[in-house]
Amino acid sequence: PGQSFQAWRLLKYLKSCMADDGDILLESYLQGWDQLLEYADTVTPFQGPPNRSRDLKESALQISQAQIPVSSSGSSAYRSVQSMVRAELKAGVVNFYHRTDSGCRTLLRLHRSLLWLKLMLEGLSEGPDSASNSAACLLRDAYMVALAPHHPWLLRQAAEVVFLALPDRQYFLQLVCVQKQEEAAPVLRIIIHALTQVHTRTQQILEEHGMLELP
Structure with a gap:
């Protein structure tokens, strides 16, 4: 209560x-x-998956108002990932070679960050804290897989500093209202399963349209 x-x-x-x-x-x-942002902001000040959802909302609003009208059926072009992708491709606001402000590009950043958080939770669900399996190590390992390949050197170095100051595993477990590792595993598995489903669907849509490496 209260968090x-x-x-x-x-x-x-x-x-x-x-x-x-x-x-x-x-x-x-x-x-x-x-x-997810509330969770990330609580456990770490690192802004890897930061206010991207707000960016996507603003991007969707600006682009839809300026270039992409509501469809003839009366539904918004930003109702779903598929409708957004199709609308932005049709309007020519997605560039595969140069950076542009589009909902698709922002969604890709969110998608990568979703993987980071999913991998982090998977690590937390797997066993007791130790020097090699601490919360800091788990977050760092997840970051190296999901986000580091897409970040410049300076941001990667800043992330390393932040990971050193992270709280221990117990603090993370309390955020999902459990006290022991045995209690955490089933709760985290339910969340991880849902995250995996959402990530897989989004991955398939972005891959279908060749958008996994937008600049």
């Missing part, structure tokens, strides 16, 4: 963002990210 991050809210939004047709509904996806 900003609530695991039940995160699960609610992750489940509700998965449409029956395999698409991802953006409103619920971004609500889920609001919870």
Whole structure:
């Protein structure tokens, strides 16, 4: 009670963002990210997956108002990932060679950060704290896989400094309202499963349109 991050809210939004047709509904996806940002901001000041959801909301609003009208069916072009991708490609606001401000580009950054958080939670679910399996090591390892390949050298060095100041595993476990590792594993597995489903769907859509390496 009283903490900003609530695991039940995160699960609610992750489940509700998965449409029956395999698409991802953006409103619920971004609500889920609001919870993930609360979690990330609580455990570390590192701004790897920072206010990207706000960026995506602003980008979607600006681009839709300026270039992409509401479709003839009356639904927003930013209702889902698929509709956003198609609308932005049609409007020519996505560039595969130069950086442009688009919802697709911002979504890709969120997508990479989602993997970082998923890998971090997987590490936390797997066993007791130790020198080689501390929270700091888990976050660093997840960062090296998911985000470091896409970050410049200076940001990677800054991340290394932040990881040294992270709290221990117990602090992370308390955020999901458990006290012991044995209690944490089943709770974290449920969250990880939902994160994996959302990440897999988004990966498939971005890959289908060749958007996994947008500049």
